[in-house]
Amino acid sequence: MKPRDRILSRLRHGRAASPAAPYPAPQAQATADSAPDIDAMVTALQAAHAEVFRMDESAWPDHLASLAEQRAWQQWWVGRDEVASTWQAHGSAPSVTVFEDWERQKSTLFESAPIGLSLAQGGIADTGTLIVESGSAVPRTLSLVPPVHVVVVRENSLFPDMATAMVHYSRHGMPTNLIFISGPSKTADIQQTMAYGAHGPRELIVYLCR
Structure with a gap:
């Protein structure tokens, strides 16, 4: 028997001996438990090295303008969502691309785009995870390439846990692409030393809006 045939035989035998059980469909939690814990969301994001600002939705553009001035952030990359429109219309007149x-702008995005701004359509409170629905209006590269990612998310879009979020999407339609963001990009592959920004944003700024 050839080595390839021996490997396939062992795989088939293992599958027959221990068939994989289907993953159970997520069940919505009881109504009493369905409210997301906002404080837990903030704590989990901060534990993952995200910077979180909680405020009324009308206040985030002014706060971000002040933060941008402090940190000398001048060049912004956005998609075509509502936070992009709000930021472009702000009195600070930021330089926005x-x-x-994709074909015309991808080289500039990868080489010199410092900050991305986007809206998260939801979040998972118990893990501090942001849910970004990417598409033609907001390509996923905006949340993956710039070294700083600023995200606006509304408190009323949060889910208490992953199971509840999946129930929601199963009932209302699953987008083509969902990005789950739990803090800045990080890896400990080299000598088990944590490093940020190895393959994505090294800073995550979150505006949690009421």
Whole structure:
């Protein structure tokens, strides 16, 4: 028997001896437990080295303008969502590039885009995870490439846990692509030393809006 055939035989035998059980469908929690814990969301994000600001939704553009001035953030990359429109219309008149043509703009995005701004359509409170629905209006590269990622998320879009979020999407339609963000990019592959920004944003700024 050839080595390839021996390997396939062992795989088939293992599958027959221990068939994989289907993963149970997520069940919504009881109504009493369905409210997301906002404090837990903040704590989990901060534990993952995200910087979190909680405020009324009307206040985030002014706060971000002040933060941008402090940190000398001048060049912004956005998609075509509502937070992009709000930021472009802000009185601070930021320098904004709308990412809308992959072939024409991809080189500049990868080489010199310092900050991305986007809206998260949801979040998972118990793990401090942001849910970003990417698509043609907001390409996923905006949340993966710039070294700083600023995200606006509304408290009323949060789910208490992953199971509840999946129940929601199973009932209302699953987007083509979902990005789950739990803090800045990090890895400990080299000598088990944690490093940030190895393959994605090294800073995550979150505006949690009421």
